Protein backbone atom coordinates (compact mmCIF):
# COMPACT_ATOMS: atom_id res chain seq x y z
CA UNK A 654 0.00 0.00 0.00
CA UNK A 655 1.35 3.45 -0.91
CA UNK A 656 2.03 5.49 2.21
CA UNK A 657 0.31 8.83 2.69
CA UNK A 658 3.61 10.20 3.95
CA UNK A 659 7.13 8.96 3.31
CA UNK A 660 9.73 10.95 5.22
CA UNK A 661 13.32 10.40 4.17
CA UNK A 662 16.42 11.67 5.96
CA UNK A 663 14.78 14.84 7.24
CA UNK A 664 17.08 17.31 9.00
CA UNK A 665 16.36 20.71 10.50
CA UNK A 666 18.65 23.20 12.13
CA UNK A 667 18.13 26.79 13.15
CA UNK A 668 20.75 29.46 12.75
CA UNK A 669 20.84 31.68 15.82
CA UNK A 670 22.15 34.93 14.43
CA UNK A 671 22.74 36.59 17.78
CA UNK A 672 25.06 33.73 18.76
CA UNK A 673 26.29 33.07 15.22
CA UNK A 674 25.81 29.35 15.67
CA UNK A 675 23.48 26.59 14.55
CA UNK A 676 21.09 24.62 16.69
CA UNK A 677 20.38 21.14 15.35
CA UNK A 678 16.74 20.38 16.00
CA UNK A 679 16.89 16.90 14.44
CA UNK A 680 18.67 15.04 11.66
CA UNK A 681 18.20 11.94 9.53
CA UNK A 682 14.58 11.27 10.42
CA UNK A 683 12.84 8.69 8.24
CA UNK A 684 9.45 7.04 8.63
CA UNK A 685 6.33 6.15 6.69
CA UNK A 686 2.70 6.70 7.54
CA UNK A 687 -0.25 4.96 5.92
CA UNK A 688 -3.93 5.90 5.72
CA UNK A 689 -5.69 5.45 9.06
CA UNK A 690 -2.42 5.13 11.01
CA UNK A 691 -1.82 7.08 14.20
CA UNK A 692 1.79 7.85 15.03
CA UNK A 693 2.72 9.22 18.44
CA UNK A 694 5.80 11.44 18.69
CA UNK A 695 7.49 11.26 22.06
CA UNK A 696 10.58 12.75 23.65
CA UNK A 697 11.71 15.13 26.33
CA UNK A 698 11.22 18.90 26.22
CA UNK A 699 13.14 20.63 23.47
CA UNK A 700 14.02 17.44 21.57
CA UNK A 701 12.32 18.70 18.41
CA UNK A 702 8.78 17.28 18.36
CA UNK A 703 6.99 20.53 17.47
CA UNK A 704 9.74 21.45 15.03
CA UNK A 705 9.29 18.12 13.25
CA UNK A 706 5.53 18.68 12.95
CA UNK A 707 6.08 22.21 11.67
CA UNK A 708 8.65 20.98 9.15
CA UNK A 709 6.20 18.36 7.87
CA UNK A 710 3.58 21.12 7.53
CA UNK A 711 6.22 23.25 5.76
CA UNK A 712 6.06 26.07 8.26
CA UNK A 713 9.80 25.39 8.44
CA UNK A 714 12.04 24.44 5.54
CA UNK A 715 14.34 21.50 6.24
CA UNK A 716 18.06 21.63 5.42
CA UNK A 717 17.99 18.08 4.03
CA UNK A 718 15.62 15.26 3.29
CA UNK A 719 12.24 14.71 1.69
CA UNK A 720 8.64 14.72 2.86
CA UNK A 721 6.86 12.73 0.14
CA UNK A 722 3.12 13.24 0.35
CA UNK A 723 0.73 11.15 -1.75
CA UNK A 724 -1.69 13.69 -3.19
CA UNK A 725 -4.55 12.85 -5.57
CA UNK A 726 -2.44 14.34 -8.37
CA UNK A 727 0.64 12.23 -7.52
CA UNK A 728 3.58 12.22 -5.12
CA UNK A 729 4.78 15.63 -4.05
CA UNK A 730 7.76 16.57 -1.88
CA UNK A 731 6.44 18.97 0.76
CA UNK A 732 10.03 20.01 1.48
CA UNK A 733 10.42 21.58 -1.95
CA UNK A 734 6.86 22.05 -3.28
CA UNK A 735 5.82 25.47 -4.50
CA UNK A 736 4.05 27.65 -1.92
CA UNK A 737 0.90 27.64 -4.03
CA UNK A 738 0.76 23.83 -3.86
CA UNK A 739 1.34 23.89 -0.11
CA UNK A 740 -1.52 26.36 0.30
CA UNK A 741 -3.85 24.10 -1.68
CA UNK A 742 -2.82 21.00 0.28
CA UNK A 743 -3.32 22.80 3.58
CA UNK A 744 -6.86 23.71 2.59
CA UNK A 745 -7.77 20.36 1.17
CA UNK A 746 -5.56 17.59 2.57
CA UNK A 747 -3.33 18.46 5.50
CA UNK A 748 -4.53 19.83 8.83
CA UNK A 749 -2.47 21.14 11.71
CA UNK A 750 -3.93 21.42 15.21
CA UNK A 751 -1.99 23.36 17.79
CA UNK A 752 -2.90 24.52 21.26
CA UNK A 753 -2.91 28.12 20.05
CA UNK A 754 -5.77 29.79 18.22
CA UNK A 755 -4.92 32.61 15.87
CA UNK A 756 -8.20 34.44 16.42
CA UNK A 757 -9.03 37.17 13.96
CA UNK A 758 -10.64 40.29 15.36
CA UNK A 759 -14.39 40.67 14.86
CA UNK A 760 -15.01 37.22 13.40
CA UNK A 761 -17.51 35.16 15.38
CA UNK A 762 -16.64 31.69 16.69
CA UNK A 763 -19.18 29.91 14.48
CA UNK A 764 -17.88 31.67 11.38
CA UNK A 765 -14.29 30.73 12.19
CA UNK A 766 -15.30 27.09 12.58
CA UNK A 767 -17.51 27.11 9.45
CA UNK A 768 -14.80 28.56 7.21
CA UNK A 769 -13.23 25.25 6.02
CA UNK A 770 -16.70 24.03 5.02
CA UNK A 771 -17.46 27.29 3.21
CA UNK A 772 -14.17 27.00 1.31
CA UNK A 773 -15.13 23.45 0.35
CA UNK A 774 -18.33 24.79 -1.20
CA UNK A 775 -20.87 24.09 1.58
CA UNK A 776 -23.69 26.67 1.69
CA UNK A 777 -23.46 29.31 4.45
CA UNK A 778 -26.48 28.20 6.51
CA UNK A 779 -25.52 24.54 6.44
CA UNK A 780 -21.88 25.31 7.26
CA UNK A 781 -22.91 27.44 10.25
CA UNK A 782 -25.25 24.72 11.53
CA UNK A 783 -22.47 22.17 11.34
CA UNK A 784 -20.02 24.60 12.98
CA UNK A 785 -22.41 25.17 15.90
CA UNK A 786 -22.90 21.43 16.27
CA UNK A 787 -19.12 21.01 16.64
CA UNK A 788 -18.81 23.97 19.01
CA UNK A 789 -21.49 22.28 21.14
CA UNK A 790 -19.74 18.93 20.85
CA UNK A 791 -16.50 20.41 22.22
CA UNK A 792 -18.40 22.16 25.02
CA UNK A 793 -18.36 25.80 23.91
CA UNK A 794 -21.33 27.47 25.60
CA UNK A 795 -24.17 28.39 23.24
CA UNK A 796 -24.04 32.10 24.14
CA UNK A 797 -20.45 32.26 22.89
CA UNK A 798 -21.15 30.86 19.43
CA UNK A 799 -21.74 34.33 17.92
CA UNK A 800 -19.08 36.03 20.07
CA UNK A 801 -15.51 36.93 19.09
CA UNK A 802 -12.95 34.37 20.36
CA UNK A 803 -10.28 37.06 20.86
CA UNK A 804 -11.78 37.52 24.36
CA UNK A 805 -12.30 33.80 25.11
CA UNK A 806 -10.44 31.90 27.81
CA UNK A 807 -7.51 29.72 26.78
CA UNK A 808 -9.58 26.53 26.94
CA UNK A 809 -12.49 28.10 25.03
CA UNK A 810 -10.13 29.29 22.30
CA UNK A 811 -8.65 25.83 22.10
CA UNK A 812 -12.11 24.32 21.62
CA UNK A 813 -12.84 26.72 18.73
CA UNK A 814 -9.46 25.79 17.28
CA UNK A 815 -10.25 22.08 17.44
CA UNK A 816 -13.73 22.44 16.00
CA UNK A 817 -12.33 24.38 13.05
CA UNK A 818 -9.42 22.02 12.46
CA UNK A 819 -11.46 18.83 12.67
CA UNK A 820 -14.75 19.83 11.04
CA UNK A 821 -13.63 18.72 7.60
CA UNK A 822 -11.90 15.32 7.34
CA UNK A 823 -8.50 15.71 5.70
CA UNK A 824 -6.03 13.05 4.65
CA UNK A 825 -3.25 13.92 7.07
CA UNK A 826 -3.59 15.52 10.47
CA UNK A 827 -0.69 16.92 12.50
CA UNK A 828 -1.55 17.35 16.18
CA UNK A 829 0.67 19.42 18.46
CA UNK A 830 -0.52 18.95 22.03
CA UNK A 831 -4.19 19.49 21.12
CA UNK A 832 -5.42 18.51 24.59
CA UNK A 833 -3.15 20.97 26.43
CA UNK A 834 -5.79 23.23 27.99
CA UNK A 835 -8.94 21.15 27.60
CA UNK A 836 -11.34 20.00 30.29
CA UNK A 837 -12.30 16.32 30.55
CA UNK A 838 -15.46 16.67 28.42
CA UNK A 839 -13.63 18.32 25.54
CA UNK A 840 -10.78 15.81 25.76
CA UNK A 841 -13.31 12.98 25.43
CA UNK A 842 -14.99 14.74 22.47
CA UNK A 843 -11.60 15.16 20.81
CA UNK A 844 -10.69 11.51 21.24
CA UNK A 845 -14.08 10.47 19.80
CA UNK A 846 -13.52 12.70 16.78
CA UNK A 847 -9.98 11.43 16.23
CA UNK A 848 -11.23 7.83 16.42
CA UNK A 849 -13.87 8.59 13.77
CA UNK A 850 -11.31 10.29 11.54
CA UNK A 851 -8.93 7.36 11.94
CA UNK A 852 -11.71 4.94 10.93
CA UNK A 853 -12.35 7.15 7.90
CA UNK A 854 -8.70 6.68 6.87
CA UNK A 855 -7.16 9.92 8.11
CA UNK A 856 -3.45 9.47 8.91
CA UNK A 857 -2.32 11.27 12.07
CA UNK A 858 0.93 12.28 13.76
CA UNK A 859 0.58 13.71 17.24
CA UNK A 860 2.42 15.04 20.25
CA UNK A 861 0.43 14.61 23.44
CA UNK A 862 1.32 15.71 26.93
CA UNK A 863 -0.80 12.87 28.26
CA UNK A 864 -0.57 10.09 25.65
CA UNK A 865 -2.93 8.03 27.81
CA UNK A 866 -5.74 10.18 26.37
CA UNK A 867 -5.22 8.61 22.95
CA UNK A 868 -3.82 5.23 24.02
CA UNK A 869 -6.48 3.31 22.08
CA UNK A 870 -5.66 5.11 18.83
CA UNK A 871 -1.87 4.74 18.75
CA UNK A 872 -0.45 2.34 16.15
CA UNK A 873 3.22 3.33 16.41
CA UNK A 874 5.48 5.58 18.39
CA UNK A 875 8.61 7.48 17.52
CA UNK A 876 10.79 8.42 20.44
CA UNK A 877 13.04 11.35 19.65
CA UNK A 878 16.20 11.33 21.72
CA UNK A 879 19.13 13.69 21.90
CA UNK A 880 22.18 11.65 21.15
CA UNK A 881 25.35 13.51 21.93
CA UNK A 882 28.19 11.96 19.95
CA UNK A 883 31.84 12.76 20.64
CA UNK A 884 32.94 15.52 18.26
CA UNK A 885 35.94 13.52 17.09
CA UNK A 886 33.75 10.60 16.02
CA UNK A 887 32.37 12.90 13.35
CA UNK A 888 29.33 10.70 12.80
CA UNK A 889 25.91 12.26 12.47
CA UNK A 890 23.06 10.80 14.52
CA UNK A 891 21.05 8.34 12.45
CA UNK A 892 17.39 7.52 12.40
CA UNK A 893 16.45 4.02 13.45
CA UNK A 894 15.00 1.69 10.81
CA UNK A 895 11.25 1.82 10.44
CA UNK A 896 9.38 0.01 13.18
CA UNK A 897 6.55 -2.42 12.68
CA UNK A 898 3.13 -1.44 14.04
CA UNK A 899 3.14 -1.64 17.82
CA UNK A 900 6.91 -1.27 18.02
CA UNK A 901 8.64 1.69 19.53
CA UNK A 902 10.90 3.45 17.10
CA UNK A 903 13.92 5.24 18.58
CA UNK A 904 15.22 8.11 16.56
CA UNK A 905 18.29 10.02 17.61
CA UNK A 906 18.11 13.70 16.71
Ligand SMILES: Nc1ncnc2c1ncn2[C@@H]1O[C@H](COP(=O)(O)OP(=O)(O)OP(=O)(O)O)[C@@H](O)[C@H]1O
Pocket residue numbers: 667669676678696697698699700701702703704705
Ligand atom coordinates in the same frame (compact mmCIF):
# COMPACT_ATOMS: atom_id res chain seq x y z
N1 LIG B 1 12.19 29.21 15.49
C1 LIG B 1 13.20 28.72 16.20
N2 LIG B 1 14.42 29.33 16.21
C2 LIG B 1 15.45 28.82 16.91
N3 LIG B 1 15.36 27.71 17.67
C3 LIG B 1 14.20 27.07 17.70
C4 LIG B 1 13.04 27.55 16.97
N4 LIG B 1 12.01 26.69 17.21
C5 LIG B 1 12.48 25.74 18.03
N5 LIG B 1 13.78 25.97 18.33
C6 LIG B 1 14.63 25.13 19.17
O1 LIG B 1 14.58 23.81 18.67
C7 LIG B 1 14.58 22.88 19.74
C8 LIG B 1 13.37 21.98 19.61
O2 LIG B 1 12.20 22.73 19.94
P1 LIG B 1 10.74 22.09 19.87
O3 LIG B 1 9.77 23.14 20.23
O4 LIG B 1 10.60 21.40 18.58
O5 LIG B 1 10.84 21.00 21.03
P2 LIG B 1 9.70 20.04 21.62
O6 LIG B 1 10.27 18.66 21.60
O7 LIG B 1 8.42 20.25 20.90
O8 LIG B 1 9.63 20.56 23.11
P3 LIG B 1 8.44 20.64 24.20
O9 LIG B 1 8.18 19.23 24.64
O10 LIG B 1 9.04 21.47 25.29
O11 LIG B 1 7.25 21.30 23.55
C9 LIG B 1 14.58 23.69 21.03
O12 LIG B 1 15.90 23.70 21.53
C10 LIG B 1 14.13 25.08 20.60
O13 LIG B 1 14.77 26.07 21.38
